[in-house]
Amino acid sequence: MSQVEETLARAVSLAREVAKGADVVVRGDARRDANTRFARNEITSNGDVEETRLGVTVAFGKRHATATTNQVDDRSIRAAVTRASEMARLAPEDPEWMPPLPAQTYRDVPSAHDPSTAALGAGGRAAAIAQAVAAADQQHLDVAGFLEHGAGTRAIASSAGLAARHDASRVEMTVTARTKDGTGSGWGNATSHRFGDVDVPTLARTATEKAVRSARPASLDPGRYTVILEPAAVSDLMSFFVSALDARKTDEGRSFFSKAGGGNRLGEAIASPSITLRSDPADPELPSRPFDDDGLPLDPLTPVDRGVASALTYSRYWAAKQGKKPTGRRDAWHLLGGAANDAAELLSGVARGLVITRFFYTRWVDPQSVLITGLTRDGVFLVEDGKITRPVNNFRFNESPVTMMKNCDALTKRTWRIGSWRVPALRTHEFHLASRSDAV
Amino acid sequence: MYLPRAGVVHAHSVIVDRRTFCLTSGFAAFAAACGNAREPLAPGRGTLTGAGVQDVLDAALTAARKAGATYADARVVRRQSESLTTNEDHLVEVAANESYGIGVRVLAAGAWGFSASSAVTAEAARAAAQRAVAIAQADAKIVKRRVELAPVAAYHDVWSSRVEKDPFAVPLAEKAEFLLSLWGEARAVPGIKFGRGTYEASLEWKIFASSDGSVIEQSITRVQPGFEATAVDAATGEFEARRHEIAPRQAGWEYVASSTMRADARKIAEDAVEKLKAPSVVPGKRDVILAPSNLWLVIHESVGHPTELDRALGYEANFAGTSFATVDKLGKLKYAADGVTIYADKTTAGGLATCGYDDDGVKTQRWDLVKDGLFVGYQTTRDQAAWIGEKASRGASYAQDYRSFPFQRMPNVSLAPAKARAGGAGGTIDDIVAQTEDGVLLTGDGSWSIDHQRYNFQFGNQMAYEVKQGKVTHALRDVAYQSNTLEFWRGCDLVGGADAWRLGGALHDGKGEPPQSNAVSHGCPPARFKQVNVVNTNARKRAT
Numbered sequence: 013m014s015q016v017e018e019t020l021a022r023a024v025s026l027a028r029e030v031a032k033g034a035d036v037v038v039r040g041d042a043r044r045d046a047n048t049r050f051a052r053n054e055i056t057s058n059g060d061v062e063e064t065r066l067g068v069t070v071a072f073g074k075r076h077a078t079a080t081t082n083q084v085d086d087r088s089i090r091a092a093v094t095r096a097s098e099m100a101r102l103a104p105e106d107p108e109w110m111p112p113l114p115a116q117t118y119r120d121v122p123s124a125h126d127p128s129t130a131a132l133g134a135g136g137r138a139a140a141i142a143q144a145v146a147a148a149d150q151q152h153l154d155v156a157g158f159l160e161h162g163a164g165t166r167a168i169a170s171s172a173g174l175a176a177r178h179d180a181s182r183v184e185m186t187v188t189a190r191t192k193d194g195t196g197s198g199w200g201n202a203t204s205h206r207f208g209d210v211d212v213p214t215l216a217r218t219a220t221e222k223a224v225r226s227a228r229p230a231s232l233d234p235g236r237y238t239v240i241l242e243p244a245a246v247s248d249l250m251s252f253f254v255s256a257l258d259a260r261k262t263d264e265g266r267s268f269f270s271k272a273g274g275g276n277r278l279g280e281a282i283a284s285p286s287i288t289l290r291s292d293p294a295d296p297e298l299p300s301r302p303f304d305d306d307g308l309p310l311d312p313l314t315p316v317d318r319g320v321a322s323a324l325t326y327s328r329y330w331a332a333k334q335g336k337k338p339t340g341r342r343d344a345w346h347l348l349g350g351a352a353n354d355a356a357e358l359l360s361g362v363a364r365g366l367v368i369t370r371f372f373y374t375r376w377v378d379p380q381s382v383l384i385t386g387l388t389r390d391g392v393f394l395v396e397d398g399k400i401t402r403p404v405n406n407f408r409f410n411e412s413p414v415t416m417m418k419n420c421d422a423l424t425k426r427t428w429r430i431g432s433w434r435v436p437a438l439r440t441h442e443f444h445l446a447s448r449s450d451a452v
Numbered sequence: 453m454y455l456p457r458a459g460v461v462h463a464h465s466v467i468v469d470r471r472t473f474c475l476t477s478g479f480a481a482f483a484a485a486c487g488n489a490r491e492p493l494a495p496g497r498g499t500l501t502g503a504g505v506q507d508v509l510d511a512a513l514t515a516a517r518k519a520g521a522t523y524a525d526a527r528v529v530r531r532q533s534e535s536l537t538t539n540e541d542h543l544v545e546v547a548a549n550e551s552y553g554i555g556v557r558v559l560a561a562g563a564w565g566f567s568a569s570s571a572v573t574a575e576a577a578r579a580a581a582q583r584a585v586a587i588a589q590a591d592a593k594i595v596k597r598r599v600e601l602a603p604v605a606a607y608h609d610v611w612s613s614r615v616e617k618d619p620f621a622v623p624l625a626e627k628a629e630f631l632l633s634l635w636g637e638a639r640a641v642p643g644i645k646f647g648r649g650t651y652e653a654s655l656e657w658k659i660f661a662s663s664d665g666s667v668i669e670q671s672i673t674r675v676q677p678g679f680e681a682t683a684v685d686a687a688t689g690e691f692e693a694r695r696h697e698i699a700p701r702q703a704g705w706e707y708v709a710s711s712t713m714r715a716d717a718r719k720i721a722e723d724a725v726e727k728l729k730a731p732s733v734v735p736g737k738r739d740v741i742l743a744p745s746n747l748w749l750v751i752h753e754s755v756g757h758p759t760e761l762d763r764a765l766g767y768e769a770n771f772a773g774t775s776f777a778t779v780d781k782l783g784k785l786k787y788a789a790d791g792v793t794i795y796a797d798k799t800t801a802g803g804l805a806t807c808g809y810d811d812d813g814v815k816t817q818r819w820d821l822v823k824d825g826l827f828v829g830y831q832t833t834r835d836q837a838a839w840i841g842e843k844a845s846r847g848a849s850y851a852q853d854y855r856s857f858p859f860q861r862m863p864n865v866s867l868a869p870a871k872a873r874a875g876g877a878g879g880t881i882d883d884i885v886a887q888t889e890d891g892v893l894l895t896g897d898g899s900w901s902i903d904h905q906r907y908n909f910q911f912g913n914q915m916a917y918e919v920k921q922g923k924v925t926h927a928l929r930d931v932a933y934q935s936n937t938l939e940f941w942r943g944c945d946l947v948g949g950a951d952a953w954r955l956g957g958a959l960h961d962g963k964g965e966p967p968q969s970n971a972v973s974h975g976c977p978p979a980r981f982k983q984v985n986v987v988n989t990n991a992r993k994r995a996t
Contacts (some may be wrong), residue, residue, distance in 0.1 A: 049965055051767040054596045056564075058587050059966065061855045063553075063570050077546040082553065082570045095548050102624040103546050104632075108539065134590055142594065156769035158965040188770040264646065265684040265691060272689030372773070373901040377912065377932065380691060381991040385910050385932075387903045389773075408901070408908050408934065412991055446987065447934050451773070451905035 016042035016064060017177055020169040023068055023089050028171060030090065031070045031097035036171040037112045039067040039305065043164025044130070048137040051156035053145050058134060070096040071112075074105040110328045112170035113307045124299040125179040129207040130163030132183070137161075140212045144187050147216040153223050157187040161207060168307040178301040183207045184431075187216055188390065189223035190452075196229075196403070197452050198222025199369060199390035201244065203429045205299065222369065225403060226391040229452075232404040238365035239443040240358045240395065241416070245388075246347065247433035248371045250289070252384050253413040254345055257315050259324035263334065268382045268414065269324060282321045283417035288348040289316040297427070298434045300344035308340040316417070349436040350423030358422050358439045360398045365439075367393040367400060371409075382412045387449050406452070407445035416440045509661040511574035512556045515581035517663065520589070521558035521565075523601060524581065525662035527811065528554045528572055529854040531654065534620060538631045538649035540639070546624065553854035556580040560588035562598030564835075568855040602837035602845045604814050606665030611808025613673040614801070615704035619653035622705045627651060630708065634679045637717035643683045643725040650678035651708070652700075652959065666813040674804055674971055676700035676959055677708045679717060683724040690992070692929070694724035695914050697745040697896045699956045700971070701802050723915050723927075730927040732990050733916065737983040739891035740933055741884050746913055747867070748956025748974035749897045754937040755787075755794050756865040756974070758906040759821045760963075761830040761839060771965050773904025776937070777827060779840055785827040788941035793868040794822040796831055798847060803864035804957045804971035805850075811858040814847035821865065825942075833860045852968040859964060864957075866975035869950040879949020881978045887946065891919040892931060892986055897956070899932065910934045912989070930990040940981055948977030 013021075020038045027036040046060040066089065067080040077099030079092040137159045148155035163181035168174060186201040200218035202210040241249075261267040262276045269277045292312040293302040302310050306328060315323045323339070331338035352358050359367070374386030388406045395401070417440075424436040509526050516524035530552045537545035553570040554577055565588025569576040631649035638647045656672040682693040696716065701707045742750065757775070762768055764775040777785065788794070798816035800806050809815055812834040821829045830840060833849040850861035870879065885893060896914025903909070916931035917924045957973035 045966070047966060049770075051769060052597075052765070055591050055594055056767060057857050057859070058564075058566060058591065059568075059855075059857060060583070060587075061568050063855065065551075078548070080547070080549040082551045092550075099546050099548065099624055104543050104625075104628055106542055106544050108542070108544050134587055138590070138594065154766060154769070156766060158770055160966060186770055190766075190769060190774075265686050265689065266646070266682055266693075270689055270691075272687065274686060372904050375899050375901045377899045377989045378930075378991060381994065383989060383991045385899060385901045387901065387908065389904055406903065406908075408903070408910060410910075410987070410989060410991070412994070415991070415994060446910075447908060447985070449903040449908035450776070450936070451903035451907050 014165050014177065016040040016165045016167050019064065019066060019084050020167055022086070023066060023093065024169050024171055026090050027068060027070060027093045030093045033072070034097060034100070035071040035112050037069040038169050040167045041065045041164060043162055045160065045162030047158065047160035048134065048141060049158050050141050050145065053148060053155050055138065055141060060134070066092065068092050068096045070100045071109060072100055074107065074109045075100050075103045076106060076109050077103055108329045110332070112172045113174045114172040115174055116176065116303065116307060116309050118176065118302040118309050119294055121294045121302045122296050122299040124181065124205045125163060126181045126206040129161055129181040129183050129205065132161050132207055140185065143212045144216040147220050148189050151220050151224065152192060153220055154190045154192060155187060157185065159185045166301065168303070170307065174307045176303045176307045178303070180301065181205050183210055185210050185212070185215060187219040189219040191223055191227045193227070195452055196223045196227030197390045198226060201430070203431060222391040227403065229403040229405045230394070232394065234407055234445045234447050236442045236444055238362055238439065238441045240355070240365065240367045240437065240439050242367070242369050242437050243428040243435045244370035244430050245368050246435045246438055247430040248374050249384060249413040249416055250345065250347055250433065250435065252376065252382055256379065256382050257325045259326045259334070259336070260330040262324055266379070268380060269321065276324065277321050278324065280321050281319050282414060283316055283319040284420045285319040286350050286420060286423055287316055287319050287417045288314065290314045290346045290348065291342045291344060292346065293344060295344070295346055295434065298344050298346060298429060304340035304342070306340070308338055310340045310342060313339055313342065343432045345432065346434040347436065349425045349427045352422050352424045355424055355437045358424065358437060359395050359400065362395045362398055365395040366404065367395060377410060382414050383410060384412065385410050387451070406449040408447045408449055409444055410446045411444045416443065505572070505659060507574050508554060508572055508577045509659065512554065512577035512581045513661060513663055515578035516556065516558045516585060519582050519585035521560045521585050523559040523663050524556065525660060525813065526554060526556045526577065527658050527660050527851065527854060529658040531656050531853050532620070533652060533654040536627055536631060536651040538635065540635050540647050541632060543628050551853055554580060555851065555854045555856065556584050557858065558584045558588055559599055559601070560585045561592035563588045563592035563595045564599055565591065566857045599835050600838045601834045602843065604664055604812065604834060604845065607809060607813065607815065608667050609808060610669045612671040613702050615673045617705040619673065619675050619705040620655065633714055634717040637714065638681045638721035641718060641721035641725060643728070644681050644721045645684040646682040648680045652676045660809070660811065660813055662813050664813065668809045668813060670807055670809065672702060672807055673704055674700060674702050674959060675705065675707055677711065677713055679713065679720065681721040681724045683728045685728055690728060692724050692727040694720050694727060695896060696720055697914065699973070700804060700959045701955065702804050702806055703802055726927045727915065727929055730929040733928045733931045733986060733988050735986055735988045738986045739888055739980060739982055740984045740986065741881065741888060741891055741893045741919065741978060741980050743881055743895035743978050744954035744976045745896050745956055746894045746911070747976045747979060749900050750909070750911060751794065751865055751867055751974045751976060752958070752972065753900060753902040753909055754906060754940065755821060756862045758937070759830050760860055760862065761832050761836045762860045764830065765839060768963065772963055776905045776907055781827055782830070782840065783826070783828060786825055786942065787822045787827040787938065788825045789944045790825045791870065791947060792822060792825050792941060792944050793820060794865060795820045795868060796829070796846065796863040796865050798863040800864045800866065800973060800975060802955060803973040804959065805862065805864045805973060810847040810849040811851050812845060812847070812849040814845045814849070816847045819846060831860055831863060836860060850970055852970065856968050861963065861970040862961065862972045864973045864975070867947065867977065867979065869953045869977045870947040879977065880952045884946050884948060884978055884980050885919055885924055886922045888919050888980065889921060892928065893917040893919050893924060894931065907936050908934065909937065930988050932987050932989050934985045934987055940984065943982040943984070944979055945982050946980035948979060952977045
């Protein structure tokens with residue numbers, strides 16, 4: 013039993029003592045995260061923090077409350093339990109409250125924990141960063157970036173016998189290279205649960221080459237364009253789409269998936285047949301926690317299957333109310349790859365279009381159409397007759413991931429990890445670039 | 453700009469016995485400064501650990517010095533928060549969060565080192581100080597520019613938010629009843645299907661001690677109530693939501709209880725229904741009149757962030773971006789129209805970023821960023837002042853909690869009201885509308901987005917209205933405006949008066965890697981901007 017599981021067991025037993033007859037759910041997150049920042053071609057700051065966070069939820073019938081703390085000695089746990097139970101006694105009844113789950117069976121998932129990633133250390137980070145800085149120095153570029161890694165255990169226990177635990181490590185490195193004249197900027201990134209997957213020279217080269225190639229951009233008017241979206245741009249837009257999958261909002265008539273006159277769009281072709289969106293904690297390329305914050309087992313889910321809307325997400329409460337199976341809340345998503353052998357193949361046949369590296373400051377505009385605004389950043393390139401011809405200025409876009417998926421006609425076979433996503437690069441049409449941005 | 457809700461907070465203030473602290477301090481300068489202390493620290497109410505905080509701070513500073521630090525500071529920080537959420541007629545979330553710990557920052561060999569511990573003991577503090585020095589010494593080998601700190605006076609002081617009614621002491625039932633009463637008002641409006649109430653209160657308590665001789669205890673209380681009503685037209689499958697415009701504030705429960713929230717709840721619901729039925733806006737260049745509840749966010753994004761010195765110099769290039777307002781433009785760039793003055797101020801009453809001292813131990817102040825249209829100032833910290841040849845820090849250093857490295861964060865940044873006019877007229881929204889032939893009036897903050905050098909922005913709203921011949925004629929749907937920072941501010945042709953000046957703000961503005969959250973307010977009167985690009989955001993048909 014790990015230390016965090018022991019802490020949870022202690023918390024559950026303390027809660028039983030303090031709040032007799034109550035339902036109790038205890039969540040623990042014990043982790044160590046370390047990072048190094050760099051900018052202007054040198055290291056600027058460091059962090060290394062080990063912390064255990066504990067959340068105690070106490071419920072008397074349908075009256076419930078939660079207290080969290082980062083102090084896990086007995087006295088502090090008792091204080092958190094007492095606070096949660098005092099608040100729960102005073103809270104009005106919540107008809108949406110679902111009692112804690114009993115013991116569950118979880119699927120076996122590939123290990124997401126890599127001990128060497130957890131142990132990388134300040135020296136290991138500095139060595140990786142030195143490679144990126146050297147690559148930038150060599151080409152007389154400014155470079156900034158961030159390298160963060162960590163490892164931890166998340167666990168849940170309940171008074172009904174639930175016991176869930178998952179260990180995971182994580183590393184992410186991002187590099188932004190800029191030309192000294194301020195007209196070019198490039199970006200590269202790598203995310204994994206294994207530091208061994210982070211190919212620093214390639215990452216640095218991606219950023220520096222893009223910076224050089226994007227310098228002195230030509231002026232291009234906004235409009236609707238064929239675009240090749242690199243993986244970071246795809247995952248950014250898709251993250252809004254998955255937040256629109258909520259069955260409750262749909263049934264309540266306030267979602268993209270709601271239908272005029274009632275009902276939902278399940279079964280409708282909402283995207284090109286080349287689009288399949290999946291979530292599977294056992295994905296070997298993206299292993300993740302096989303349970304959610306309620307301790308609910310996460311089975312594979314396919315919200316878009318070859319272009320057809322196939323599944324919505326159900327909380328425990330809404331599933332019970334509607335007589336459905338709860339799907340749980342998910343973090344890890346996979347947009348399946350397509351047929352294109354590489355990113356270059358996405359350019360072929362494009363008479364006139366743009367390659368977009370990534371987006372910035374993406375925000376909701378309209379939930380009904382999943383309309384999102386944001387800006388391009390770190391490299392936009394004009395494609396003419398199947399070839400990249402020159403860099404162009406950045407743009408603001410107002411566009412929906414639904415339209416992106418509908419107008420998509422090609423995806424790369426290969427997928428990349430971006431945050432908690434696994435996505436290909438893709439080509440789509442009529443993408444709405446609304447205005448010019450002077451930012452580089 | 454928003455971060456998800458950060459882990460929080462509350463507890464009780466801690467006593468520092470100044471005499472004991474001075475006697476045991478390893479830093480001579482520190483002890484000397486203690487001798488000049490003007491007032492005793494606040495009486496303590498007991499710590500979570502029960503340990504003497506003075507011993508812990510002293511252990512950190514002494515260990516840092518012994519390990520080779522040329523400067524050190526230590527912050528013991530407790531953050532507490534309480535949040536409530538309602539769906540229609542019931543409470544679905546009640547949560548209390550707390551975090552506590554010590555962060556030690558040192559300068560050694562010209563480089564920063566930082567380490568933190570959630571255990572607040574002398575032993576943990578010493579270990580953190582030693583780790584911080586080791587990190588600084590390792591980084592110093594590859595650091596090209598040595599850190600130089602602008603001088604600062606030593607302070608012994610206690611500072612606290614002005615709070616009439618401690619929000620953590622208000623009975624839960626009273627807070628729940630308040631939120632649920634909003635739905636009671638909203639549900640009476642035909643077409644309204646949903647209402648979500650939210651409430652968040654936080655207490656940030658910290659003691660800062662530095663090798664420059666300061667010991668500063670501060671206690672900052674913030675509250676934010678919220679309510680959103682949603683209208684659904686089942687027949688057409690369309691829906692619209694309308695959010696309240698009550699800003700978060702550094703204050704106690706009295707701010708929530710005395711707000712117009714309950715009185716406005718029905719109007720909020722009616723607005724949501726009106727918006728659903730309103731005609732879609734005809735896009736084009738229009739004069740836009742922005743209420744303070746909309747304009748604060750523009751100030752935040754287009755003046756607040758561009759005038760952060762670290763950003764302007766490239767320190768945030770990998771994440772938040774850089775700035776068009778580069779150092780060579782200081783004192784030269786025409787940022788806004790004549791008469792537009794925008795100032796930074798960490799002393800604004802009720803401002804979310806207001807405090808007595810920043811996290812470098814620098815006394816807070818007010819200064820101009822844009823004076824009568826000219827770009828004249830940056831936000832700085834002690835280690836940044838020298839970068840632009842300034843002799844002292846502006847006092848804009850902040851770390852969100854014990855475990856975070858302090859860096860430059862935005863103070864309250866506000867638009868000064870126009871000077872009083874002859875006859876006293878001309879300063880309110882109504883006055884500006886009356887002077888507008890053809891325009892759009894926007895109120896409340898909606899969608900927001902700006903590029904990574906702060907040129908191109910797009911903002912939404914909560915409500916938009918057509919203005920014709922000096923009158924508001926009807927509500928509009930699907931409205932957003934896009935502009936360029938300089939074009940926009942140079943086109944500001946009417947600024948409202950002091951009576952119409954209001955504070956807006958946000959509890960969770962994100963910056964840095966790993967991202968840190970900062971609470972910040974922006975005061976402004978209503979103002980008019982000439983010929984702004986108003987766009988139509990209706991993509992409902994296209995996305996189906």
